[in-house]
Structures are given as structure tokens and as C-alpha cells.
Amino acid sequence: DPYANEPTRHKALKINGNKPFCAEPSSSLLVESFLTPVPFFYVRNHLPVPELELKNYTLELAMEGTTKKTLDFKTLKKYKKMTITAAVMCGGNRRSEMSKVKQLKGINWNVGAVGNATWTGARLCDVLKDLGVDENAFNHVQFEGYDLDPSGMPYGASIPISKAMDPRADVILAYEMNGEPLSKDHGFPVRLIVPGVVGARNVKWLSKINISKEESQSQWQQGDYKGFSPSTTWDNVDFSKSPAIQEMPVVSAICEPQDSDTIKINNGKIQVKGYAWSGGGRKIIRVDVTNDKGKTWHTADLMEDLQAKEGRYWSWSLWNVELPVDKKLKEVEIWAKAVDSSYNVQPESFSNIYNIRGLLCNAYHKIKVQLNQ
Ligand code: MTE
Ligand code: MO
Numbered sequence: 001d002p003y004a005n006e007p008t009r010h011k012a013l014k015i016n017g018n019k020p021f022c023a024e025p026s027s028s029l030l031v032e033s034f035l036t037p038v039p040f041f042y043v044r045n046h047l048p049v050p051e052l053e054l055k056n057y058t059l060e061l062a063m064e065g066t067t068k069k070t071l072d073f074k075t076l077k078k079y080k081k082m083t084i085t086a087a088v089m090c091g092g093n094r095r096s097e098m099s100k101v102k103q104l105k106g107i108n109w110n111v112g113a114v115g116n117a118t119w120t121g122a123r124l125c126d127v128l129k130d131l132g133v134d135e136n137a138f139n140h141v142q143f144e145g146y147d148l149d150p151s152g153m154p155y156g157a158s159i160p161i162s163k164a165m166d167p168r169a170d171v172i173l174a175y176e177m178n179g180e181p182l183s184k185d186h187g188f189p190v191r192l193i194v195p196g197v198v199g200a201r202n203v204k205w206l207s208k209i210n211i212s213k214e215e216s217q218s219q220w221q222q223g224d225y226k227g228f229s230p231s232t233t234w235d236n237v238d239f240s241k242s243p244a245i246q247e248m249p250v251v252s253a254i255c256e257p258q259d260s261d262t263i264k265i266n267n268g269k270i271q272v273k274g275y276a277w278s279g280g281g282r283k284i285i286r287v288d289v290t291n292d293k294g295k296t297w298h299t300a301d302l303m304e305d306l307q308a309k310e311g312r313y314w315s316w317s318l319w320n321v322e323l324p325v326d327k328k329l330k331e332v333e334i335w336a337k338a339v340d341s342s343y344n345v346q347p348e349s350f351s352n353i354y355n356i357r358g359l360l361c362n363a364y365h366k367i368k369v370q371l372n373q
Contacts, residue, residue: 002048002150003018003019003020003021003048005049005051006021006048006049007049007183007184007185009021009023009039009043009185010039010040012025012026012029012039012040013025013039013040013042013043014026014110014112016107016108016109017107019048020045020046020047020048021043021045021049021185022043022044022045022107023042023043024042024109024110024112024113025040025041025042025112026112026258027110027111027112027253027254027255027256027258027274028255028256028258030111030112030114030115030255030275031255031256031273031274031275031318034116034303034315034318035085035116035117035118035178036115036116036117037178038117038177038178038180038183038186040115041115041117041177041186042090042112042113042114042115043185043186044090044107044113044199045147045185046147046155046220047145047147047148047149047155048147049147049184049185049205050145050146050147050148050205052146052188052189052205054073054189055073057072057073057189057190058070058071058072058207059071059072059076059173059190059206059207059208059209060207060208060209061127061131061208061209062208062209062210062211063131063133063138063210063211063212064210064211064212064213065210065212068131069131071127073175073189073190076121076122076127076173076175076190077122077175079122079123079126079127079173080122080123080126081120081121081122082120082121082122082123082170082172083118083119083120083176084118084119084170084172084193084195084314085116085117085118085119085305085307085308085314085315086116086117086119086170086193086195086196086314086315087114087115087116087195087277087314087315087316088114088115088117088193088199088202089113089114089198089199089248089251089277090109090113090114090198090199090200091198091199091200091225091245091248091359091360092106092107092109092113092357092358092359092361093109093111093112093113093114093251093361094109094110094111094113094251094253094361094362094365095107095108095109095358095359095361096108096109096110097350097361097363097365098350098353098354098355098358098361098363099358100350101350101351101354102354104354104355104356104357104358105234105356105357105358106357106358106359111253111254111255111365113199114275114277114316116275116315116316117177117178118176118177118178118179119172119174119176119177119193120172120174120175120176120177120179121172121173121174121175121176121190121193122172122173123167123170123171123172123173124141124164124165124171124172124173124192124209125164125165125166125167125169125171127173127209128141128164128165128211129165131211133161133165133211135161135162135165138161138211138212138213139160139161139212139213139214139215140158140159140160140161140211140212140213140214140215140216141158141159141160141161141164141209141210141211141212142156142157142158142208142209142210142211142212142214142215142216143156143157143158143159143192143201143203143206143208143209143210143216144156144203144206144207144208144210145187145203145204145205145206145207146205146206146207147204147205153218154207154208154218155203155204155205155218155220156203156216156217156218156220156221157200157201157203157216157218157220157221158201158212158215158216158221158244159171159194159197159201159246160246161211163194163197163246168311168312169194169195169196169281170195170312170314171192171193171194171195172192172193172195173190173191173192173206174187174190174191174192174193175189175190186204187203187204187205187206188205190205190206191203191204191205191206192204192206195281195312195314196247196248196278196279196280196281196282196314197246197247197248197279197280198225198245198246198247198248198279200220200224200225200245201246215244221244222239222240222244223239224239224357225244225245225357225359226239226242226243226244226245226357226359227242227245227355227357227359227360228242228355228356228357229355230351230352230353230354230355232355232356233356234356237356245359245360246279247279247280248277248278248279248280248360249278249279249344249346249360249362250276250277250278250279250282250284250338250339250340250344250345250346250362251276251277251278251338251346251361251362252274252275252276252277252284252287252319252336252337252338252346252365253274253275253276253336253365254272254273254274254289254334254336254365254367255273255274255275256271256272256273256274257270257272257334257367257369258367259367259368259369260367260368260369260370261369261370262369262370262371262372263369263370263371263372264372265325265327265371265372268324268325268327269322269323269324269325270291270322270323270325270332270369270371271320271321271322272289272300272320272321272322272323272334272336273318273319273320274287274300274318274319274320274336274365275316275317275318275319276302276316276317276319276336276338277315277316277317277338278313278338278340278341278344281311281312281313281314282311282313282340282341282342282344283304283308283313283340283341284302284304284313284316284317284338284339284340284341285339285340285341285343286299286300286302286338286339287299287300287302287317287319287321287336287337287338287339288300288336288337288338288339289321289323289334289335289336290334290335291323291325291332291333291334291335293333293335294335298321298322298323299321300319300320300321300336301319301320301321302317302318302319303317303318303319303320304317304318305317313341325371329371330370330371331368331369331370331371332368332369332371333366333367333368334366334367334368334369335364335365335366336364336365337364337365346362346363346364347362347363347364348363348364349363349364350363
């Protein structure tokens, strides 16, 4: 069993799949802290966790497949140490809501396939500059992990070279998460962090970086993590026609209360909490919440990364709001939507953004709760 030596995991994680291991925290746990504690950070593995030792660790740097340099851990640590705060979100986060529209394929994530952490490591742009990479001679930077499928193929993904070489994009070869060495599940000893970009490109257990004219040819870059029209079916889908998801769209979720909870009214009000985030470093400028299906919108208070620089808002924002409720009501429906700094807004319904892989699930979050007088 290739999964015989998997790391132990915190009991609070709700398991969505065991082999490979996929799990998320409850939504109330998620909004308890601005930085997600490592044991509660969602895990999305596609393959068995590779067993790696620091002293034997190597990272291969190649151009068009030809190795140029091999870095060991010590050499990587000599690069200028950078720390950023960034959320990582799976492209399938909130898929369980989209799956109510129509059947789809994928792990049934709730709102917890996201976490916010500090990531410390070397900047990818520094390592590539050292290698003498000419940005104009290539188009993509490909990454491989030490985790292998049964045929020996590694997990792989790529990002555009412009992103990889931009110092303002803050792409990190991370060896610490929340100030501690990376845990096994989150990519020990080194993983890629591409802030603002879909989780799938944040390659864990990094083994190889290849500068190329082409995108990664991996299944996860070519035949998965792409969006389609709601009318595309498994019979007529052509994966080569859609671009791979990179920067994520604006999204928010209600984390407290949860759908079908029974809650107490306090001084005629109920308290609602959640998170909001947008890809590409776009800041969350507002979260609107309604409990009368959009007749009245209430603006939530935001807790955000105050250190973030313009265009580099990689962190999520947590929000909370007190909604006045009519005492006569037994049940209330709550909706939330976020707006980012480009004035992108979430779409209202899942039916018009449905796609067969259940990705980019960023419609308004709508829940119903019972009121206890
Ligand atoms: N990297 C490797 N090597 N193998 C993987 O299976 N999963 C990807 C990405 N990097 C994956 C990987 C996906 S789809 C996501 S959403 C994130 O890692 C999850 O990161 P986490 O488990 O640290 O939360
Ligand atoms: Mo993912």
C-alpha cells in the first residue's frame, strides 16, 4: 500500500477522501483566526505523500528539459529569505453547492478548501535570475513534485513565465508555513506558493523546475482545472479549448452560522461571519450581506492584511456583520457577496456558472437558518 506511511492528521479535519488524503476544517473553525493553524489547514493530495529527508533533498533546475543546476536545501536557504501572507484555495472550493445544480465530478468540498498562512522561503524570481533565464525566450515555468502516480509520473503544473519572474508577484519557494518548517501534508521540505493563483499550481514536495516554451503537459494542467460553459458535457468537452485556471475570481463564504443551524437573536440582531478573497492580488473592498433576498444589503466589517501593498493582497479578508431580523420570522435566508478592487462581483447563481468539473464555485453564498426566539 503506497499510503501505508501517511502522516497523522488532526481529528478536527473532515475527511473527503482517504487515499489520496483530502480534508477540510469546519467553517466555524476556519474563521476563528486570521492565520489558519497548520493542523486545521485543508489538505488536497492527489497521490501518496512522498517520504523525503532534508539531507538528501534536491531541487533540479532545467531549461527545455536539460538540467542546468541542482540545488540542495542549504543552497536554497542562502537565497534572501522572504515572508508573505497568502491564502491558498482549491479550484473546487464550495463545489458541494454547485453540485446541487446538476451532477458533476469532483471531491465534495464545502467552504473549507481554503486557508490563510504566512509562507517563508526564497523568491522564485531570484533563483531564476541566478540561472540567467531570459524571460523573452520562454513562455512558462513548469514544476514537478516528488509525489508519483503508479506509473511513475509526478504531480505537475506550470505558471506563465511573466508571473514567475515578476518580483511583485511574490512567488515563493517556501520551506516554512506560519513560521515552522513545512509539514508533510503541506509539502515538506519545499513547495511553491503562487499567491492569487488556484491551489493546483502551488506544487508541493517540489522536485524540479523546468523553464519552457510549453505549459506543463501534466493531467492537472491539461485535462483538469479548466472552466467550461454550463452546457458542456462529458460527451462534448474538449479540454484543449479552455485555458488552465490561474488567477482566481472573487469569492466569499458565510462560515457562521452554517446552513440549517438554529440560532438565537440578540437585541433584534444576528451575527454573521465569513471570509472573502480574490485572486491576482486584488483587494476585497466590500462584502455585502442580505437577509431579505437583496431588498436591503448590509456592509460587513473587514479584517484584512494591513501590511499588504497595492495590487498584492494575497491574504483573505475575514468579515462579520450584525443583521437586524424581524422577530416574527421563524426562518431567514442569508446571502453574501464580495466585491474586489477591480469591482468584480460574485455571480448571483450557480446555475449559470455550472461546469462539469465543479470549479470556480463563486456564486453568492446562500444559507437558511432557523431562528430561536
Ligand atoms: N502538489 C503536489 N505535488 N501534489 C498534489 O497533489 N495538490 C494541489 C496543490 N499542490 C498537489 C500539489 C492542489 S489541487 C491544491 S488545492 C493544493 O496543493 C493544496 O495544498 P494544501 O494541501 O497544502 O492545502
Ligand atoms: Mo485543488
